[in-house]
Amino acid sequence: MPRKRNGRSMRAATIAQVAAEAGVSPATVSRVMNNRFVGAEEVAEKVRQAASKLNYAPSFTARSLALGQTQAVAFVAPDLRNPAFQAILSGLSATANEDGYRVLIGDSGESVAEEPLLTREIRRRCDALVLCAPRMAQEDLTGLAGSLQPMVLINRTAEGVAPTLTVDYRSGIESLLKHLYQLGHRRIAYVNGPLQSVSNEYRRSGISSFTADYPDMEVLQVDGGVASQDGFEAVEAVFETQASAVLAFNDLVAIGLIGGLQDKGLSVPGDISVAGFDDIPFARYIAPPLTTASVPHEELGVQAWYRLRSLIRGEDPGYDVVFQPRLEVRASTTGHSRVTE
């Protein structure tokens, strides 16, 4: 009897109490509560009466133990403050809710080191996992994969270890670069995301592949990060590249960058064009509206749930999909005077 009774507040009713109240067995109560009861209607009614009289609601924990499932899934992401992850979470949560599942969140904060432990721990609290861990070392990921099933991976490929939903950052960057190229820009700054981040790697590879095709395009790399603050702080470095346009790791960074550039008295896009990546909800409302590569984050969350659900049910999760970012041209980019002649 582990529980210490809380003196005043009485405990929630148990199935046994309801059974006693209704003069039936717990089995019957269980069946009635789960609509599996087939006997006399008056018995069922008696049970319902008793249940509502005692304000009974079955214990999730006990149910989970008996059933072997919790009806919850985990979502692990590196930083819940980033609107992109929030959007994935929203999509996931809303869709999972429709199937009666709830989501447990695991914000690994900045500590990449603890991520594997956190992930294992949180995964064990529920039935499945959506993992968004762009900076986790590949070996940690594959090492963990076994104990994490069922799971779906977002923005990570891991050799048939789990269904994966990815965004083609590479092609997104290429579209953005092409757009800038067509506007006449030939000298561009790229503000990096975290260097360990897989998705930053893809972006860089997009850059390489583009410059290979268009040798007259020059892309200067600058340190950045993942948040507005990072963009704000990158202003000086960007300015020094003398680039006529900047590509930021994501919209957050782009927004900080624009703020900083304008603070500095520069006009965007008059003096310098800026493009982001993600198309977070504000992107179109900031001034100037931000040119970006649109990624359907909510949809990623939704699809993640569908795949997870299939996995949970033991069905085929279907093919992996790669979302193609859509170029969203807005006012923050334009051809202009400072274009390298």
Add this chain to the structure above:
Amino acid sequence: MPRKRNGRSMRAATIAQVAAEAGVSPATVSRVMNNRFVGAEEVAEKVRQAASKLNYAPSFTARSLALGQTQAVAFVAPDLRNPAFQAILSGLSATANEDGYRVLIGDSGESVAEEPLLTREIRRRCDALVLCAPRMAQEDLTGLAGSLQPMVLINRTAEGVAPTLTVDYRSGIESLLKHLYQLGHRRIAYVNGPLQSVSNEYRRSGISSFTADYPDMEVLQVDGGVASQDGFEAVEAVFETQASAVLAFNDLVAIGLIGGLQDKGLSVPGDISVAGFDDIPFARYIAPPLTTASVPHEELGVQAWYRLRSLIRGEDPGYDVVFQPRLEVRASTTGHSRVTE
């Protein structure tokens, strides 16, 4: 035996298996795993060996049932897409994690109607609740309160029903109005939030109280909402008021508004000043940087956890606190030509 065995994937090891492997009783394994073991070191070691050999990790569900607690708390908010709620969630999650608690999310979406049920359900899955339900009817709230304990309420007062963390929207609005007043504005538009929302009510009451003190200040109300889109759509109505400055329900709305105003060829703050509320992270990075009333959302989450933790431990949660928004003057507001003469 409810569980249907999944043919191929073998099940996680149980405490009994570890006990067998180590040649001890489950009780001993339990004690070792929980650092409550006092016997011979070699016995403990044997257990650890066996546990790691079998890759054993205790079942959270079983543990929860035996212990009568889940080490998880719920966070229910009306819309997880709103950065303000996300910030609360971040603060809550990060702080709760430090104490080994995880958070379960309940996004009630737009459906105010289902909110009470959702809330009860999700609350029963864990040990406690942080409820953010600005639009829930007061009677629903008080009716539910009993079955929701322990909980802490955010931005709702409910007569000693639970610890409450609130933001003094009223004084925030007053500061903002005073700021605009001092800049010379006498005719202002206020873009409402949801009309059932308690926090919108507070804002309106701040307006009334301000205009009572400053009869020469005129505040015209306009329909709005809670998201950027709503602000964007309110542009026409705002324009028609001929106001020289606009106060938006929150920063999101303000951002949409600014975007729309600028689309329309108006300059902010040249032609019209705009102020928001919340001070979401981007607020200072948009152009022009947004004047707003800063609310420490993350801190709300943090404090919510501390109070919840006290409640869970049966301690005194301490006094309720009212956070005072801090006026954050940035470039989106200024005195200007269109001021009513």
Add this chain to the structure above:
DNA sequence: CTGTTCTCAGAAAGCGCTTTCTCACTCTAG
């Protein structure tokens, strides 16, 4: 050398459900 106190670890009950088995009983058919 016996009686008492410790120490260490196992037995078993219990957490609150679900579900399989079982059995008493009622129908229908022969």
Add this chain to the structure above:
DNA sequence: CTAGAGTGAGAAAGCGCTTTCTGAGAACAG
């Protein structure tokens, strides 16, 4: 009127832990 099938609901086992209780043996004192 009896054998066989069909029905409705309870008994009990089990989900995987924790913890109290218990008891065997070691250590100690007299």
